[in-house]
Amino acid sequence: MMTRPNAGRQHDGVPGGRAGRTAAAGAEFPSPDPAGFLPLSSCRWGVVVFPGTNCEYETRYVLGTVLGQPVRFVWHRETDLSDLDAVVVPGGFAHGDYLRAGAIARFSPVMEALSAFAAAGKPVLGICNGFQVLVEAGLLPGAMLRNQSQRFLCRWVNLRVESTCSPFLAACRPGQVLRMPMAHGEGCYYADPETLAAMESRGQIVFRYAERDGRVTPDANPNGSVGSIAGVSNAAGNVLGLMPHPERASEALLGSDDGRALLAGLLAVPDAGGTPAFPGSGAGNEAGA
Amino acid sequence: MLKARVTIQLKPTVLDAQGAVVRNALHSLGFHSVENVHMGKCIELDLAEGTSADEVDAMCRKLLANPVIEQFQVQFSE
Numbered sequence: 086m087m088t089r090p091n092a093g094r095q096h097d098g099v100p101g102g103r104a105g106r107t108a109a110a111g112a113e114f115p116s117p118d119p120a121g122f123l124p125l126s127s128c129r130w131g132v133v134v135f136p137g138t139n140c141e142y143e144t145r146y147v148l149g150t151v152l153g154q155p156v157r158f159v160w161h162r163e164t165d166l167s168d169l170d171a172v173v174v175p176g177g178f179a180h181g182d183y184l185r186a187g188a189i190a191r192f193s194p195v196m197e198a199l200s201a202f203a204a205a206g207k208p209v210l211g212i213c214n215g216f217q218v219l220v221e222a223g224l225l226p227g228a229m230l231r232n233q234s235q236r237f238l239c240r241w242v243n244l245r246v247e248s249t250c251s252p253f254l255a256a257c258r259p260g261q262v263l264r265m266p267m268a269h270g271e272g273c274y275y276a277d278p279e280t281l282a283a284m285e286s287r288g289q290i291v292f293r294y295a296e297r298d299g300r301v302t303p304d305a306n307p308n309g310s311v312g313s314i315a316g317v318s319n320a321a322g323n324v325l326g327l328m329p330h331p332e333r334a335s336e337a338l339l340g341s342d343d344g345r346a347l348l349a350g351l352l353a354v355p356d357a358g359g360t361p362a363f364p365g366s367g368a369g370n371e372a373g374a
Numbered sequence: 375m376l377k378a379r380v381t382i383q384l385k386p387t388v389l390d391a392q393g394a395v396v397r398n399a400l401h402s403l404g405f406h407s408v409e410n411v412h413m414g415k416c417i418e419l420d421l422a423e424g425t426s427a428d429e430v431d432a433m434c435r436k437l438l439a440n441p442v443i444e445q446f447q448v449q450f451s452e
Contacts, residue, residue, distance in 0.1 A: 185440055192437070221440070228442035230384075233391040275388060275443055309391065 128351055130156040131169040133199070133215070135179035135190050140212065140332065144175040147335040152349055161193040171208040171351055172199060174215030176268075176330060186214060186229060186271045187221035196222055208252055208351055209324045213269055216316070216326030225317055225326050226284060227276035233309025237270035241340070242307060242329055244315050245295035248288035251322040256346045256353040262299045263292075263343035265334035267307065267315075272328040274310035274317070284317060292316035292327055376421040378430050379449045382439045383414035 130148045134141045141158060148156040159166065161179075166172060179190035190196070196218075203209045203224050211219040219225045232238055246254060246261045257263070276284065284290055292315040294306045306313040308328075316327030331344025384390045393411040400408045417438055419430065430448050439446040 184438070188437065188440070228440050230388065230443060231392065233389070235392055235395060273391075277387065277442075309389070 128154055129168060129170045130154055131159040131166060131172045132156060133159045133161060133172060133174045133195055135161040135177070135193060135218075137179050137181050138175055138177035138214070140176035140214075140330070144173055144212070144332045147332045147345070147348055148173070151335050151345065152352070154352075159195060161190070161195045164194050164198045166195075166198050166202045169202070169207075171210070172202060174199075174209070174211040174218050175332070176213030176215060179214055179218055182214070182217075182271070185217075185221065187218035190218045191222040200224060203319070203324050206321060206323050210253060210348075211324075211326035212330055212332065213267075213272070213328055216328055217271065219324060219326045224324050225319055226280050226289070227274055227317065229271050230273040230275050230309075231271050232269070232273050232307070237268070238272075238307050239268040240266065240307065242267050242315070243295050243297050243299075243305065244292040244327070244329060245299050245301060246291065247293055248291050248318075250288035251291060251318040251325045251350075253318075253325045253347055253350040254291060256350045260299060261346075262295060262297065263331075263334075263346060264297075264341045265329045265331055265344045267329040269308070269328055272310070273308045274312075274314045274328075276311060281312065287320050288322075289318050289320060290314055290316075291318050291325060292329075375452070376423055376425060377451045378419040378421055378425075379451070380417040380419065380430070380434055380438055380446055381414060381449075382417070382434075382444050382446045383412050384443055385445050388443050 132141050132144050132148070145156050145158065148154050159169075159172065179187060180193075181189075183189055199209065200222065209219070209224065211217075211225070216225070217229050220227055220229055241264060244263045244265065246257045246259055246263065249255070249257055249259055290312065293301050293313040294310065294315050295301045295313070296305045301313050315329060316325065318325040327347075331347040333339060334341040334344035335348060336342050336345075390411075390413055392413040396413065397408055397411040400411070419433070421430070427448070427450070434446045434448065435441060
């Protein structure tokens with residue numbers, strides 16, 4: 086972890102580190118420091134960990150240390166999410182991605198609880214493998230195919246915000262371009278034309294791969310996704326998935342802090358605590374800028 | 375032993391990029407008789423005697439294939 090001016094404050098501590106994965110359902114949250122530098126309301130986050138998940142620590146770091154929110158791991162065998170306000174399904178290779186990415190993970194015990202959590206309108210964010218899991222579980226429409234190039238691709242991409250229907254996008258503006266890395270082999274998004282039309286009309290297509298200036302071009306589409314789609318939401322907007330990694334772009338030192346706009350989006354929702362402000366409010370670049 | 379061989383392929387409406395690459399490779403080797411290649415996967419199930427075709431069908435729909443993008447065929451053998 087990097088040294089920050091406020092590095093003395095750790096909000097992301099899960100007692101016992103990885104022990105948080107075991108029977109510690111309902112593990113106590115450390116209280117956010119009231120003198121914290123971020124004027125954010127508090128949102129209790131859970132980060133789901135399957136066998137093979139590999140982005141849980143950086144996700145917890147961004148939510149806990151960078152955004153100053155209480156956060157704990159949720160082992161995939163847990164079934165009680167009642168202490169949480171929002172859940173992230175992070176990246177990795179859940180259950181080895183055997184059969185299809187997310188195909189086995191969707192039957193993990195936590196998924197039934199997560200479906201109920203989502204059905205209750207609570208926010209769920211799937212990143213990369215987490216997006217694949219949510220799609221397999223039917224919490225998001227469509228399906229994932231192998232990248233058209235048949236290669237695992239790891240590179241920076243630009244995402245154009247298409248819709249701000251989701252509370253995760255409360256801090257974003259349509260047309261805004263967010264820069265963050267992607268790293269996946271099975272991220273070619275597919276949905277049939279009827280599903281796509283319905284999604285489009287409801288504003289469920291939230292991100293498209295774009296050029297730096299916001300133009301959506303074939304060259305900017307890294308994996309062959311239909312309509313250059315990089316992220317979608319469910320009809321209600323509370324479940325959102327995207328292939329690129331906002332948690333890997335949440336500090337300027339990492340090359341971009343645009344991902345913070347997404348992870349802090351919930352905290353900018355007026356209902357969640359007033360001021361629609363989030364750290365690094367200059368995140369992102371206007372299309373054409 | 376009752377066996378079921380499940381063959382899973384992409385639906386015809388879904389672009390089979392892997393199949394296209396293999397077809398192009400065959401063409402470059404001079405096998406111009408190949409018009410199309412359809413990739414997929416094959417899963418063999420060793421089953422308890424008396425397992426019904428309906429049960430195997432349910433396995434395919436629920437887990438082995440993703441009906442959004444894939445179609446499947448099941449062949450039984452003793």
